[in-house]
Each structure stands twice: as C-alpha cells, then as structure tokens.
Amino acid sequence: MTTDSVTILPPAHALTGKVSPPGSKSITNRALLLAGLAKGTSRLTGALKSDDTRYMAEALRQMGVTVEEPDATTFVVTSSGELKAPSAPLFLGNAGTATRFLTAALALGQGRYVVDGDEHMRKRPIKPLVEALQSLGVAIAAPSGCPPVAIDAKGAFKKNHVVIDAGLSSQYVSALQMAAACGSEPFTIELAGADIGARGYIDLTLSAMRAFGARVEQPTPSSWVIEPTGYTATDFHIEPDASAATYLWGAEVLTKGQIDIGTASAAFTQPDAKAYDVIAQFPNMPAVIDGSQMQDAIPTIAVLAAFNETPVRFVGIENLRVKECDRIRAVSTGLNNIREGLAKEEGDDLLVFSDPSLAGQSLPASIDTFADHRIAMSFALAGLKIRDITILDPGCVAKTYPGYWDALTSLGVDLVRNDPK
Ligand SMILES: O=C(O)C1=C[C@@H](OP(=O)(O)O)[C@@H](O)[C@H](O)C1
Ligand SMILES: C=C(OP(=O)(O)O)C(=O)O
Structure with a gap:
C-alpha cells in the first residue's frame, strides 16, 4: 500500500467470514536459515512472504544459496550447506530474526560478512550476542552495540561453551542454538539469568532444528547441549502466524463476530497463541496480564483493553521497549491520542484505563505507528469501534502481514485510503 494513511469506518455489523493468517514469520525465518545451512534442496511450504522473510531470502541468495519461489507460500532452497562471504553488506531491514540469526550463523562461516539493517534495526541491541561470540574467539564487532555487525569468520569457535544474557532478546539464544549444530564438537549454551x-x-x-536433523539436549531449564550434526535438507511445512491471528481474534471479540482463521488456537506452537485465552475473556479480561510469554500480542490486547469492562495492567513487558519501536510508549501515546488519560506508563508496566463507552463515539485521532507493523495492526482494531481513527504509514504492515488491510476489507470493513499529496 502506497497510501499515507488509512481511516477505518467502524462496521455496522459483526465481522464474520474466513481469513487465514499468513505463514509464521518466526518459523519461516528459522526454516530459511536452516535450509540454507543444509546441503541439498528443502521445500518450505505455508511460508510467509513479507519484508522480514524477503530480507532473509535475499541475504541467503547473496551468499550463494538458490532460493526459488514457485508460488505465493513456498520457498525452494538449494544450498551447498555453506554461506559464502558476500561481496556487499547484508541488508536486513528491521528484521530482528534475520539479523540476530544470521549474525551467529555467519560467525561459523569463512571470510568477511557485514550484517546491517535500516535506521530502526540500527537502534536495536545486539551487543550481548556479539560479546558471546567474542568469548568464543570470533573476530566480530558492532561498535554501537547495534547493527552494523562486522564478522571475520574462520569456520570454527575456539570454545565449546557459551554463556548468554538473553534479557533483551530471546533471539540471541535461538541464534546461538541454530549456529551451534554447524560446529565440530558438542556445544553447550547456558543462560546468564x-x-x-x-x-x-x-x-x-x-523444533525447527530437529526437523532439519539436529540433536539437542536440555540438561537444565537454562542450558542446552547441541550435537555437531549439521543440518539435513528436508521438506517442511510452516503453520500460520499466531501473532497475526491475534488481530483477527481481536476483531472477532470486539465486533461479537465469528471469524474462521482455519486453525484452532490450541493447534499453534507459537507463544503468541497464548493470547487467545485472554482475548476470549473480553470484555472481562483480567486486571493484570503478564506479557512475558506472549510479547508480540501485547499491543493487540492493550488496544482491546481500552474497551474492556475494567482496567488492565500489563506486566513483564519491559523488552517491548526494544522491539521495532518502544511499544510501551507507542501504545500509550496512541491510546492517549484517542482520549487523554486512557493509558499510563508506570516504570515498564502499561496501564490501560478501560472505557467501554468509547465504542460508537467519534474521536478523531491520527495514530503514529512509528514504522511498527504491530502498532498499525492493533490500532486498526480501535477503528472498528471508534469513528475517525486514522492509521499513519499503513504500509508498514508489510513487515509481517502484507495482506492485513485486504483481510479487513474481505471481512466487510470499509477503509478510506488517504493518498499522499
Ligand atoms: O524468535 C523469534 O522469532 C522472535 C522472538 C521475539 O523477540 P525477542 O526474542 O527479541 O523478544 C519476538 O518478539 C519476535 O517477533 C520473534
Ligand atoms: C519484534 C518483532 O520482530 P523482530 O524482532 O523479528 O524484528 C515483531 O514481529 O513483533
């Protein structure tokens, strides 16, 4: 979408119909990397095609991997098993998964790699991962503590044990785990906390690693031992994206509709599917919601909370401050823009002072999305109930859900696209 902004007209009817969310971003980017590290051809079906996965696919291509796209949801990846040093920096936009996962995997490559992103990614921390790799003898540097990251790889780690502080991002652990199977001896990863x-x-x-032939043990809740199996090319099916599903679940409860997303909430293996149990309690969601195990769903639930019968305090969400934007700030700013006093930050908690009477009112607000797809998609839900909600930079949904606006339209939501002047 090239429009500057989109204004949502609250539907006069309950939203009903069938909408399938796209493939999981998290699983697609894991599968692309693992397929790139496996010798042979892997066919990934049900995959997400969006900015984040295109950046990963493009980076693999730059490193000599063949990535074909026979249809809208399939990647066919053919690799020698090695990611060859590219002639130019790898540009990964604002894809946290691609940036963190490749940084660790390329530390076991051969030659010079530069991992870089856009101005937002250049503010997202990667220092704990870089320091962990330095402790393994890798020549790697990220002077600002964020991308760009320069790696001079020599094909091996000098140690077989690493301690990682994952307080800022679990992706550091995932990155080391996926890389470790490509080493030459069993490798132990231990959490600092x-x-x-x-x-x-x-x-x-x-689970993605095991599908590609890895063997991993978990001797304690905070350590993993990864065998040096490398990866085996395989055909792999990717489930729909649970974070994308939260917007559809939200639209369903807000409008008292029935949206068939084609997958039962219990069938998802992604953490954000836990949000279903909370969303299903709307408009009586709990007074305190711990977001630590469903972080990407918090903007969705926070916007719903504005229409809940009772206020909601969100706890365990401190690392929402280092996502695509500071999501605690972005959500409270957006809600207060709709009506002053609707939300408040208390330390790293977010309080939403619910008011069911918001529904049906005209409260003109232009929501700054801070280039963050989840802010755009969750505030669109407010527009299903409140008149004159405008979402700025609606195209940012392309990071993970390019078809989002079309999905709303297909459910009968009218959107006014305000063209750039
Ligand atoms: O591993 C993953 O696929 C992800 C982990 C989470 O990030 P952090 O680990 O940085 O919290 C999540 O927010 C992100 O969208 C995807
Ligand atoms: C935090 C997110 O993305 P990433 O870290 O993968 O860029 C997200 O999709 O909400």
Missing part, C-alpha cells in the same frame, strides 16, 4: 522472556521461541527454534 535464571529464565528467559518468550521461552516459547526457544521451543520453536529447537
């Missing part, structure tokens, strides 16, 4: 936010993403990583 006792637990990890979004542990469910680690389970996704291990």
Whole structure:
C-alpha cells in the first residue's frame, strides 16, 4: 500500500467470514536459515512472504544459496550447506530474526560478512550476542552495540561453551542454538539469568532444528547441549502466524463476530497463541496480564483493553521497549491520542484505563505507528469501534502481514485510503 494513511469506518455489523493468517514469520525465518545451512534442496511450504522473510531470502541468495519461489507460500532452497562471504553488506531491514540469526550463523562461516539493517534495526541491541561470540574467539564487532555487525569468520569457535544474557532478546539464544549444530564438537549454551522472556521461541527454534536433523539436549531449564550434526535438507511445512491471528481474534471479540482463521488456537506452537485465552475473556479480561510469554500480542490486547469492562495492567513487558519501536510508549501515546488519560506508563508496566463507552463515539485521532507493523495492526482494531481513527504509514504492515488491510476489507470493513499529496 502506497497510501499515507488509512481511516477505518467502524462496521455496522459483526465481522464474520474466513481469513487465514499468513505463514509464521518466526518459523519461516528459522526454516530459511536452516535450509540454507543444509546441503541439498528443502521445500518450505505455508511460508510467509513479507519484508522480514524477503530480507532473509535475499541475504541467503547473496551468499550463494538458490532460493526459488514457485508460488505465493513456498520457498525452494538449494544450498551447498555453506554461506559464502558476500561481496556487499547484508541488508536486513528491521528484521530482528534475520539479523540476530544470521549474525551467529555467519560467525561459523569463512571470510568477511557485514550484517546491517535500516535506521530502526540500527537502534536495536545486539551487543550481548556479539560479546558471546567474542568469548568464543570470533573476530566480530558492532561498535554501537547495534547493527552494523562486522564478522571475520574462520569456520570454527575456539570454545565449546557459551554463556548468554538473553534479557533483551530471546533471539540471541535461538541464534546461538541454530549456529551451534554447524560446529565440530558438542556445544553447550547456558543462560546468564535464571529464565528467559518468550521461552516459547526457544521451543520453536529447537523444533525447527530437529526437523532439519539436529540433536539437542536440555540438561537444565537454562542450558542446552547441541550435537555437531549439521543440518539435513528436508521438506517442511510452516503453520500460520499466531501473532497475526491475534488481530483477527481481536476483531472477532470486539465486533461479537465469528471469524474462521482455519486453525484452532490450541493447534499453534507459537507463544503468541497464548493470547487467545485472554482475548476470549473480553470484555472481562483480567486486571493484570503478564506479557512475558506472549510479547508480540501485547499491543493487540492493550488496544482491546481500552474497551474492556475494567482496567488492565500489563506486566513483564519491559523488552517491548526494544522491539521495532518502544511499544510501551507507542501504545500509550496512541491510546492517549484517542482520549487523554486512557493509558499510563508506570516504570515498564502499561496501564490501560478501560472505557467501554468509547465504542460508537467519534474521536478523531491520527495514530503514529512509528514504522511498527504491530502498532498499525492493533490500532486498526480501535477503528472498528471508534469513528475517525486514522492509521499513519499503513504500509508498514508489510513487515509481517502484507495482506492485513485486504483481510479487513474481505471481512466487510470499509477503509478510506488517504493518498499522499
Ligand atoms: O524468535 C523469534 O522469532 C522472535 C522472538 C521475539 O523477540 P525477542 O526474542 O527479541 O523478544 C519476538 O518478539 C519476535 O517477533 C520473534
Ligand atoms: C519484534 C518483532 O520482530 P523482530 O524482532 O523479528 O524484528 C515483531 O514481529 O513483533
């Protein structure tokens, strides 16, 4: 979408129909990398085609991997198993998964690699991962603590044990886990802290690794031993994106409709599917919601909370401050823009002071999305109930859900696209 902004007209009817969310971003980018590290041809079906996965696919191509796209949801990846040093920096936009996962994998490559992103990615921390790789003897540098990252790889780690602080991102752990299977001896990864936010993403990583032939043990809740199996090319089916599903679940409960997303909430293996149980309680969602294990779903639930019967405090969400934007700030700014006093930050908690009487009112607001797809998609839900909600930069949904606006339209939502002047 090239429009500057989109204004949502609240539908006069409940939203009903069938909309399938696209393939999982998290699983697609894991599968693309693992297929690139495996010798032979892997066919990835049900895949997401969006900015984040295109950046990953393009980076693999730059490193000598053949990535074909026979249809809208399939990648066919053929690799020698090696990611050859590219002639130019790898540009990964604002794709956290691609940036973090490749940084660790390329540390076991041969030659010079530069991992870079857009101005937003250049503000997202990667220092803990870089320091962990330095402790393994890798010549790697990220002077700002964020991308760009320069790696002079020599094909091996000098140690077989690493301690990683995953407080800022679980992706550092996933990245090391996926890389470690390409080493030459069993490799142990240990968490610096006792637990990890979004542990469910680690389970996704291990399950994708196992599908590509890896062997991983978990001797304690905070350590993993990865065997040096390398990866075996395979055909792999990717489930729909659970974070994308949260917007459809939200639209369903807000409009008292029935949207068939084609997948039962219990069938998802991604952490954000946990959001279903909370969303299903709307308009009586709990007073305190712990977002630590369903972080990407929090903007969705926070916008729903504005229409809940009672206020909601979101806890365990501190690392929302280092996502595509500071999501705690972006959500509170957006809600207060709709009506002053609707939300408040308390430290790293977010309080939403719900008011069911918002529904049906005209409260003109232009929502700054801070180039963050999840802010755009979640605030569109407010527009299903409140008149004159305008979402700025609606094209940013292309990061993970390019068909989002069309999905709303297909459910009967009228959108006014305000063309750039
Ligand atoms: O591993 C993954 O696929 C992801 C992990 C989470 O990030 P952090 O680990 O940085 O919290 C999540 O927010 C992101 O959208 C996807
Ligand atoms: C945080 C997100 O993305 P990533 O870290 O993969 O860029 C997200 O999709 O909400």
